[in-house]
Amino acid sequence: MRPAKVQKVCTSNLSEEQKQRLYVLMGYAELTLLYKASVHGYDASAFHQRCDRQGPTLLVAYNNSGYVFGGYTSVDYTQSGQNVIDEEAFLFGFKDKTFVSIKVNRGHHARLDDSGVPNFDHLYFCYNNQPRVHNQGGQAFTYNSATFFGNDTILRDLEVYKVEEISQDSVEEKPWRNVQWTAERRDELVGLIKNYEPLESSVNRVQILMIGPVGAGKSSFFNSINSIFTGHVTNKAMAGSSGTSLTTQFRTYPVKDGRQGKPLPFVLCDTMGLEEQSGAGLDIEDINCILQGLIPDRYKFNPVAPFEHDEQKASRSTSLEQKIHCVVYLIDATKISLMSVKLEEKLAAIRKKLNSLGVPQIVLMTKVDEACPLVEEDLQKVYVSSYIKTKVQEVSSRLGVPVSCVLPVKNYSQELELDLSCDVLLLTALQQMLRFADDYFDDISPVEGPLPHK
Template sequence: MQQQLGGLLGLPISSDLTKEQRKQLCDLLGNVDLSLLYKASVHGYKASIFHKRCDNEGPTLLVAYNRSGYIFGGYTSVHYAQSGQYLADNEAFLFTFQGKIPVYTKVNSGCYARHDSGGSPNFGGQLYFCYNNQPEVLIKKGTSFSFNAERLFGNDRDLTECEVYKVEQNLVTKEKPWRNISWTSIRREELMKMIRSYKPLVTSVSRARILMIGPVGAGKSSFFNSINSVFTGHVTNKAISGFAGTSVTTQFRTYPVKDGREGKPLPFVLCDTMGLEEQSGAGLDIEDISSILQGQIPDRYKFNPGAPFQPDEQKSSSPASLQEKIHCVVYVIDASKISLMSDKLEEKLALMRREINSLGIPQMVVMTKVDEACPHVEKDLYKIYLSSYIKSKVQEVSSRLGVPVSCVLPVKNYSQELELELNCDILLLTALQQMLRLVDDYLDDVESF
């Protein structure tokens, strides 16, 4: 009664979504705000009322609730207008909550997403909500969306509520980012799918080998732990990491990553080394880099800063296979300490870069600890590409290391967190995607040669 009275008087109407459910739906759509346009229990189930409140309002999210406790619905980026047309909308999807997480089904390629009639809201002309002005769902035959009614809403067609929200970009997105990136859980799934299905261009190479190089404490081991966390589904700490004054890593380690706790290995290996130190005779020896790049140093070899690796004569006479060599080098640099990098350390990096260049191996930079470098980013990681300070740090790294700006990717490793975070995952996966692209460039060049 209170809700109905509130609707009649134009007062704010409460949403049936919990705060967590609302956040999860916003994660599907990016950095957006949801404002309630229509609530069937308040405004009525009539199609005419739905259109009066929802037509020409831009992108909308429909959320339905049924007697079996299912929360489900759909999103369309094209506004309702009663045009009578069949509308295409590549952004449209259906969703249902499975536990705390909404699982989505996008519109099939080449199919229309809606019939924009004056009737009840529908998706693909297949799934109708508040059909015939009643609190019920109707399913018709169609090919626009591939869904299972049992999984989507328990095949319970009796609705207890239907809400429609206007989807608006958060005000912060009106600022122009200096690098475009999609901050949605859909994008996270797309990146993970791409990485899972990746195959090196050369058939003799089963997994891309990516070498991480960087100063002590920059976050090389933490980067591996973070990537491993994303694919495991929770925060992990497999590689030893810490904040010691000297390198925590003392061995050459090759870290495969599994797709899930008991899943198969993913098609890449992250190789970790000792941290770089400015003093001679400390940290990773420059002469060891060549042996690593050529695939001569075995896993778990313990570095000796005082003496470079010496391959045995039998192995050195026969070069390592392409499968064993390094296919991409990633410099891991602390964003908060770029300006403090000493001349000696920069000189060491320059010597390494020349050696890597001579072998034609592509290079990029992962810039870590962006949250420590910029207070705005610390408050909201989404603002990373709105931060002029982070942009200036990317340009500084590019200039000092001789790597193109497009190959400098800022990330935040998991360190204090107990649970995974969407924006953190997207930055990490985007960096890994760029590494695999560079591996393809290298292998394509090797094969053509």
Template structure:
């Protein structure tokens, strides 16, 4: 679980990830969402959390043990070049004892298309074993991943698991990947950790609150909110989703989608309208190029100061290798308060918040420090909550009862606004709208904190 300590108000207005470091990037699950759901359907109401990835940490027993020896239950998965996906489940933690471990719930499996073929343990007393020079070891050599500290598989059907080797892995014993997932509880709290009324009246009241909002500083007609986050987290999708709520149907004005690099290449300021022909809403969402882990890739952190202070013009073309120059076309040399950023929102994928790479954390920390120096309030917008927790996917109203979502965050909950963006839907959903509108409402409250602080300084 990613730990985010609570920091002192007015010194550091926003807590941010400083927990366990993931030293190497690309910790993305190779298992598809459907494959994960199929495995979880065998285990109850659970969620899979990626612990180990051989292409990241190494195809060795010691690397596997370092990441996984204290975790249970687990699902171990092997992938070969022939396209087979196979592995095993155990309730027991892997150890270096060299002894067999009893587990009557253990099983091996393989996928045939989307269908899971399951091979239950036949001798529970010898279900799992661990030795130093291999990865997950099931039965008496029935299935060994990372055998002999090599990216290979060893199988011996009949050794406490009955299966057909050709059916399991096509007799291709060379691994291109090995992953280990922890199985986590995805049950619900009896009482929600945040109260919400899921009624049409709630949506109506939130929309009216946003429409009638006025910044407390008369010279500022609209609150400017800066959206920052890794590539693919959902910044542009959030604008499209909010725009959809006020338009009354799903729209797609800002460029969004799935890509390894940012689809947003310009600094964009988006004004929302209260309906197709309605008046502009009192909030401007500022979209940026996505953050990437590598140096010279994605949003240049040095551009953040120009954005926060109001120097950067709309439609400025980002250059990852060089920040905005003060002599560039459109550069605002004397920005007014209305041009500056009044609230910063970090858009983070709920599925990946616990495995943020170190370089990404460092960039986010640098941005946080810049915002702190300017006294700008900051908020986490947590996206893809339905993908992160199966119970939330089943019913969005479970979001504030989800144990998994709350414990994965590890942050002061007042700093977090969970949402589900419209990405595939054609029609609006009431509960989705309420979460989206609640997030915007919180952004406006945070912006008010900024204005109040500015006004108090002027009267000193």
């Protein structure tokens, strides 16, 4: 009996992280795999059969040295026999955590649109219909082949994707999260938060630490929450737009139930903004001290030197009440794709530390109205916006958190009066923080003492 023929699977080898990097250059898009050389063959005819007249395409090559490299063209393959001018064309390359992009030089043709193998200027893929790349040293793109693909010309695979831009106005058939946009729901959330009691009886108020890049909206988030419970828009914490952090001190902000009301069962802790370069912004060592409850309110940060705590005091364990019970990352929805590798590495280092301590983490994706025209028109469309959904997925991928932990919000910035939709998003996020804090208390190490039964 003849053995069954093994069917080759046509699946993408491009990682989610690599896609996110490429979206910065192409704009957020949907990638559809058209052609895979290891499945369809390395010859030019197979490539053209599947890739001609498909609009913008992304070519991705893989070699045995671990390089992932290729190019993007916004102009169709049509076998016209003409040189193609494409000012949007670029080459790219990945190796481990290194990413390079090379724009087409002005005044040069990006590629030749003939019936041969795919090419970018004089860089040929599947050369002579074989699994190899051939560089004849063109002038349209300036790169070093040693750093671009390690001078390894043998291809492990080659893929071509159709690139379709995702419209910021596109709408999902049904909401991808269910939210009740009613005054009754708003009032219910306010009541739940006012009446909340931490699961750990030794803790009166949950300590929530806000972390994020400069300008992401940490201080604005506190102002927005404070506004809801005050009954009108307030601006207690310094907030605004600046290239450097407006917050220079560690601040612990309690929130009252009305101006003369009692303190509510949570405290929002504000910090300096994170910055990508060393010697600027919040130091990771400072964050560790904040988590342990060692840094006092109004301590002024020194970006070039971390907090120096009293060794004698530090040796005595701080109480559970003083420690951080939940961490919230605030990320600007309009700048997610522009996040630098260095900043991403800083956030990864912070997450690693928090994970080791068992501290729960949530991401607030701010400025969703500025990111999507559909949401700017109507905030209640945030959970039917395909664009916001893709941004939530991008945040999840780049920060390494579950999608369920990424919450879109809009802070009060220009408004003079409270808004129902804005309140519902903000209060829903705050309720999740309190729930996550209870998860922390429930999962706390036995050395902290047994939890009481309520």
